Amino acid sequence: MHKIKTVIFDWAGTTVDYGCFAPVDAFIVAFEHFGITPTIEETREPMGMQKRAHIEKMLDGARISRLWEEKQGAPYTQKDIDLVYEQFEPALFEVLAAHTDPIPGVLKVVAEIRKMGISTGSTTGYTQSMMDVVVPLAKEKGYSPDCIVCPDAVGGIGRPYPYMLWRNLEKLRAKSIHEVLKVGDTAADMYEAKNAGCLCVGVLKGSSMLGLTEKELALKSEAELKALFEIAKQNYKEAGADFVIEEISVLPELINSLRQGKGTERYV
Numbered sequence: 001m002h003k004i005k006t007v008i009f010d011w012a013g014t015t016v017d018y019g020c021f022a023p024v025d026a027f028i029v030a031f032e033h034f035g036i037t038p039t040i041e042e043t044r045e046p047m048g049m050q051k052r053a054h055i056e057k058m059l060d061g062a063r064i065s066r067l068w069e070e071k072q073g074a075p076y077t078q079k080d081i082d083l084v085y086e087q088f089e090p091a092l093f094e095v096l097a098a099h100t101d102p103i104p105g106v107l108k109v110v111a112e113i114r115k116m117g118i119s120t121g122s123t124t125g126y127t128q129s130m131m132d133v134v135v136p137l138a139k140e141k142g143y144s145p146d147c148i149v150c151p152d153a154v155g156g157i158g159r160p161y162p163y164m165l166w167r168n169l170e171k172l173r174a175k176s177i178h179e180v181l182k183v184g185d186t187a188a189d190m191y192e193a194k195n196a197g198c199l200c201v202g203v204l205k206g207s208s209m210l211g212l213t214e215k216e217l218a219l220k221s222e223a224e225l226k227a228l229f230e231i232a233k234q235n236y237k238e239a240g241a242d243f244v245i246e247e248i249s250v251l252p253e254l255i256n257s258l259r260q261g262k263g264t265e266r267y268v
Contacts, residue, residue, distance in 0.1 A: 002178065002179070002181075002258040003179055003259055004179060004180070004199075004255050004258055004259060005118055005119065005174065005175075006118065006119050006168075006169065006172055006174045006179060006180045006181070007118055007180075007181050007255075008120075008121040008123060008165055008168050008180060008182045008193075009121070009145060009183050009184075010123060010124065010185055010186070011122060011124040012124070012125075012126070013047070013184075013185035013207050013209075014103070014183060014184050014206070014207070014248070015102060015138075015248075016099070016102055016138050017099040017100065017101070017103075018101070018103050018104075018213065018214055019206060019207070019208070019211060019212055020047060020185060020186075020207065020208035020211075021099060022092060023051070023054075023092060023125075024044065024047075024208075025091070026089075026091040026094075026095065027043045027058070027088060029087065029088075029091040030055070030084050030085070030087035030088035031058070031064070031084065031087075033087045034068070034071065034083075034087075035067075035071045036067045036068065036071065038064060040211065042058055042064060044208055045058075045187075046058060047188065047208040048185075048186030048187065048189050048208070049125050049158055049188050050125055050127075050151040050156065050158030050159070051085065051088065051089075051092075052081060052082075052085050052156075053158060055081050055084045056081050059081065059084070068080070092130065093130070093133065096130060096133045096134060100133075100137035100138045100141065101141060102141055102142060102143040103248060104214075105247060106143060106248055107142045108249065109248050109249060109252060110143065110145070113251070113255060116252070116255065119147075119174070120145040120146045121147040121148075121149070121165075121171070122145040122148050122149070123149055123150075123159070123164035123165055123192065124164075125151070125159065125188070126150060127150055127151065128150045128152040147168050147171045147172050149164040149165075149167045149168050151164065153167055154167055159188040159189065159191060160188055160191030160192055160195055162195040162196030164192070165180075165182065165192055165193065165196040177197045177198050178197075178198070180196075180198040180199070181198065181199050181201060181255065182199070182200040183200070183201050183203065183248075183251065184201075184202060185202065185203050185206070185207030185208050185209055187235060187236070187238075188239075189202070190236060190239035190241045191239055191240060193240070194240040199242045199243070200241055200242055200243075201241065201242065201243040201251070201254065201267070202232075202233075202236035202241040202243070202244045202245075203244075203247065204229055204232055204233070204244065204245065204246050205217065205247040205248075209232045209235060210228060210232050212228075229246070232244075243264060243267040243268060244267065244268070
């Protein structure tokens with residue numbers, strides 16, 4: 001039995017920006033400035049990390065690392081990470097405001113769990129200046145968690161480190177990490193939760209892990225979706241997910257099952 005009293009949500013791909021597309025396009029634009037076009041898989045694999053760390057992770061990839069050395073004449077350096085980031089940030093700011101719509105079901109879920117006496121926190125890979133764009137627009141559309149912590153607030157150290165999550169607990173006056181559930185859409189979210197010591201759940205629909213728009217998802221056959229879901233579930237589990245749910249609307253059911261000590265096999 002887990003008396004969940006606090007839920008920590010991710011932002012893009014979990015509560016806003018269906019499919020987590022704002023940062024994807026910006027990362028691709030940034031690397032293309034240096035003559036390299038990353039694949040969608042290379043771009044999404046580090047998703048959820050602090051954005052400079054995300055760029056470094058991409059540069060660590062075998063193909064991009066080789067291409068960088070071929071085009072720049074030397075292996076990448078920390079200065080090169082900064083140069084890519086300098087291209088990424090303005091590209092992201094150009095599209096950020098257009099990707100602040102709450103994912104379907106989020107507003108209802110937040111209202112339901114608040115009625116259950118649960119506080120809502122949040123962590124993100126976005127910097128404070130990026131969230132200064134996202135937060136007020138999301139609030140206008142009905143989504144506003146009780147607490148928001150960016151990497152800036154913990155010395156720039158984002159996921160997979162647990163510091164943003166712990167700072168939420170401090171601000172929300174949470175008594176125990178064992179009463180916390182982290183909800184996210186990336187492997188980095190799961191790592192963050194495991195390093196913090198709490199339960200975590202990965203969401204399929206709307207996630208970066210799945211990487212589909214609503215229209216793309218609607219056009220998939222049942223068999224295609226089942227196959228994609230299974231791959232995403234496995235990726236979540238390998239990252240340490242305790243539970244995987246098809247969509248965010250299922251979250252209150254899972255929390256009730258945890259609180260009542262009922263079987264949670266259907267969410268695993």
